[in-house]
Amino acid sequence: MIDVQRLRVLRAVAEHGSFNKAAGALLLTPSAVSQHVAALERTLGHPVAVRSTRGVTLTEPGRLLVEAAETISAELDQVRRAIDRLAQDRPRLTVATFGSGGRRLLPSALSRFVQAHPEVELTVLESEPEDAVPMVRCGAADLALAYHFDGPPPVRPGTRPGLGWRPLMEDPLWLVLPPGHRLAGRDSADLGELSGDRWVLGCLKTEAFLRRYAELAGFELRVGASTTDYFFAQTLVAAGVGVCLVPQVALAGAADAVTVRVEPPRPARHIGLVLSRRRPASAGAEALADALAAAATDTTTAAAARTGARP
Numbered sequence: 001m002i003d004v005q006r007l008r009v010l011r012a013v014a015e016h017g018s019f020n021k022a023a024g025a026l027l028l029t030p031s032a033v034s035q036h037v038a039a040l041e042r043t044l045g046h047p048v049a050v051r052s053t054r055g056v057t058l059t060e061p062g063r064l065l066v067e068a069a070e071t072i073s074a075e076l077d078q079v080r081r082a083i084d085r086l087a088q089d090r091p092r093l094t095v096a097t098f099g100s101g102g103r104r105l106l107p108s109a110l111s112r113f114v115q116a117h118p119e120v121e122l123t124v125l126e127s128e129p130e131d132a133v134p135m136v137r138c139g140a141a142d143l144a145l146a147y148h149f150d151g152p153p154p155v156r157p158g159t160r161p162g163l164g165w166r167p168l169m170e171d172p173l174w175l176v177l178p179p180g181h182r183l184a185g186r187d188s189a190d191l192g193e194l195s196g197d198r199w200v201l202g203c204l205k206t207e208a209f210l211r212r213y214a215e216l217a218g219f220e221l222r223v224g225a226s227t228t229d230y231f232f233a234q235t236l237v238a239a240g241v242g243v244c245l246v247p248q249v250a251l252a253g254a255a256d257a258v259t260v261r262v263e264p265p266r267p268a269r270h271i272g273l274v275l276s277r278r279r280p281a282s283a284g285a286e287a288l289a290d291a292l293a294a295a296a297t298d299t300t301t302a303a304a305a306r307t308g309a310r311p
Contacts, residue, residue: 002043007069009036010048010058014066017055040065071162073138093284094123096132096144100230100250101271104299105145105168109291113284120284128205129154129274136274137163142285144274145292147171149209149267155274166273166289168296173267174251175260176237176244188261195219198242201226202233202250210245213267249299271296 012022013033023030041048048062058066097106102124110122125132125141132144133154148154155165175189183189191213199221201207207223214221224242227233230250237244238256247269251259273289 002040002065004072006036006040006043007065007072009033010040010062011066011069011073013037013049013056014058014062019051019056090119090121091284092121092123093288094125094141095288096125096127096135096141098128098132098145098147099126100247101145101147102126103231104249105271105292105295108298109288109295112291112294113288117284117287133163133274136276139276142276143289145271146274147269147271149206149269153270153272162277164275164277166275166293168271168273168293169249169300171247171249171269171271173245173247173262173269175262176234176246176251177258177260178237178240178243179256179258181243181258183260184258186260188263190217190263192217192219194243198222198224200224200233200236200242200244202230202244202246204228206245209267216265 009022009026009028012026013019016022016025019030019033019037022028023033026033037049044061044065046061047059048065049056049058095106106124110124113120114122125135127135127141127144129144129146129148132141132146135141136144146154153165153167155163175183175194177184183193195218199210201210201223204226207221207226211221225233225236227236230244230246231252233244234246234252234257236242245262245267246259249271273292275285275289
C-alpha cells in the first residue's frame with residue numbers, strides 16, 4: 001500500500017526540483033526525504049525520481065504518482081472543509097469570481113440567491129480563473145465564475161479530475177473609441193482599420209490575444225497604456241489615450257466613449273462556472289449556479305438591447 005506521507009514528500013520534490021529544497025519546505029532533513037522516496041520506490045517496484053547535477057527529474061511512474069498525490073490532497077482538503085462545515089451553525093457558501101463578472105453578473109444572481117436562501121452565509125473572493133479553478137478543486141471555493149478566450153475551457157474532461165465546466169454565455173469583445181475618432185460613426189469596423197492607432201489594454205492577459213488578432217489583420221500592436229481594469233481602460237479611451245477592445249460584460253457606458261462592433265472574425269471570451277464533481281454539490285451551490293445562469297441570460301439580453309446587437 002502506498003503511504004500518503006511519502007506521496008506528499010514526492011510531490012514536494014517535484015515542486016521544488018531537488019531533495020534539499022523539498023526538505024526545507026517540509027521541515028525535514030534531506031536524508032529523511034531521500035529515505036521516503038527510496039521507500040516509495042521499494043513499495044512501487046519502480047524508480048520515481050532521477051537525480052542529476054541539474055536537479056531531480058521524475059520518471060513516468062513518478063509523474064503518475066504526483067498527479068495522484070495532487071488529487072488525493074485536493075480530496076482530503078475538501079473532506080476537511082466539509083467536516084468543518086458540519087460544526088457550523090449556518091451553512092456557508094464561497095464563490096470565486098473574476099472582476100468584471102463579479103461586477104456585472106454576480107450582484108443580480110446574489111440578490112436572487114439571498115432572497116431564496118437567507119440562512120446561507122456567503123463569501124465572495126475575487127480571483128482570476130487560473131487561481132479560482134484550483135480553489136474549487138481543493139474546496140476553498142464551492143464554485144467559481146471564470147472565462148476563457150479562444151481554445152478549450154479551463155476545465156475539460158480528463159485534465160482536471162473532479163471538476164466540471166458549465167457554459168453560461170458568450171461575451172463578445174467590442175471596440176471602444178475616443179470621441180471624434182474617425183470610425184466613431186460606424187456600426188462596425190475591421191481591426192485592420194486601426195493599424196495606426198495606439199491601444200489601451202484593459203487586461204494584461206488579453207495582450208497576447210490581441211496581438212494574434214493584430215497579426216491576422218496585418219498590423220503591429222502599439223500599446224499606449226496597460227491596466228488590469230477594463231473600466232479604468234475605458235476612461236483612458238474617453239480621455240483620448242487610445243482605443244481598446246472590451247468584453248461586452250465589461251462595457252461601462254462611459255459618456256464620452258464610443259462602442260463599435262468588431263467585424264468577423266469577432267473575438268469573444270466565454271464565461272462559465274467551475275463546479276466540483278468530487279462530491280454531490282450542495283443545494284446552495286446548485287441554486288447559486290442556476291441564479292448565475294439566469295443573470296447571464298439577462299445580461300446578454302440587456303447588453304444586446306443597449307448596443308443594438310442580437311442576443
